[in-house]
Amino acid sequence: MNIKGAIFDFDGTLGDSLGYWEWQYAELSRIFCNGKKIELTSEDDKKFRTSLITDSMKLLHKKYGVAESAEILINYVNDSIKNFYLNEVKPKAGVVQYLDYLKAKGVKMCIASATAENELKLAVESCGLGKYFSKLFSCSTLGFGKEKPDIFLMAKDFLGTEINETWVFEDSVLALQTSKKAGFKTVGIFDKNNPYTAEQIAEYSTIFIGENQTLADLIGE
Secondary structure (H helix, E strand, C coil), X not given: CCCCEEEECCECCCECCCHHHHHHHHHHHXXXXXXXXXXXXXXXXXXXXXXXXXXXXXXXHHHHCCCCCHHHHHHHHHHHHHHHHHHCCCECCCHHHHHHHHHHHXXXXXXXXXXXXXXXXHHHHHCCCHHHCXXXXXXXXXXXXXXXXXXXXXXXXXXXXXXXXXXXXXXXXXXXXXXXXXXXXXXXXXXXXXXXXXXXXXHCCCEEECCCCCHHHHCCC
């Protein structure tokens, strides 16, 4: 594995946090829909989980009529996710071991996430991972998502590594598609709380980390 630079997603890749959205679905239904379950289409579910929070909440309000306004949803979820990142989020199994391995090899590392910058910083520090990363890139701060390669290219330029020796670590099919098309090597990570199947993730992965594997399995590659 020729790697000199590593760009990591956070949720579902470093942080064991995707289960939060299953809980949040139930909470949004309970608080804003009198307990009636919000039934998103498969495509909207993927958008909901991978888009910026502001865009996800606007989708819920405009298309599904949840809450009196999107702003109410945005404020509620922002407060909720801050509490989750501060008190509950933990790194996924094998993450610390693998980051220690990369750091010892002198691999340059940063994070590129759709999570808002303040919440991302909180989550990374809560997981004890801050010492590994030289910079955190947030789609919400930059104003565009991972449907465009810009965030990955900006992260690569910051690291100062060549694209063929810079790897993107992701659990999202959309992000894997984008980064692979841009020329990056990719590590696709399966998460049981992800709406994508293992086969869909593996399709766009140079290396695939399956359900019973962790990033620590890459040590020595």
